[in-house]
Amino acid sequence: MILEVAVLQVKSGMSDEFERNFKKASAIISRMKGYISHELQKCIEEDRKYILLVRWETLEDHTKGFRGSADYLEWKSLLHHFYDPFPTVEHYTCVDLS
Numbered sequence: 001m002i003l004e005v006a007v008l009q010v011k012s013g014m015s016d017e018f019e020r021n022f023k024k025a026s027a028i029i030s031r032m033k034g035y036i037s038h039e040l041q042k043c044i045e046e047d048r049k050y051i052l053l054v055r056w057e058t059l060e061d062h063t064k065g066f067r068g069s070a071d072y073l074e075w076k077s078l079l080h081h082f083y084d085p086f087p088t089v090e091h092y093t094c095v096d097l098s
Contacts (some may be wrong), residue, residue, distance in 0.1 A: 004054040030068040034061025
């Protein structure tokens with residue numbers, strides 16, 4: 001499993017609209033091949049800051065499958081205009097501590 005982590009800075013005064021659009025966008029990402037789950041968390045200290053966590057079966061499910069799909073264009077049109085600056089997206093894998 002791969003964990004995608006994106007810190008999202010939403011433009012001032014646009015949080016409510018962003019959250020409404022994110023609900024619509026959730027339906028898009030959740031039907032993608034390799035998608036496991038996702039969650040959006042809002043920062044308590046900084047009202048415009050969110051963190052998006054998406055679990056994928058493989059890195060390619062996100063970077064090639066989702067980002068290379070027609071559905072990604074819809075995702076992009078729903079969400080990308082809210083960000084300033086544009087988010088950095090990183091991918092993580094679980095460390096075996098046994």
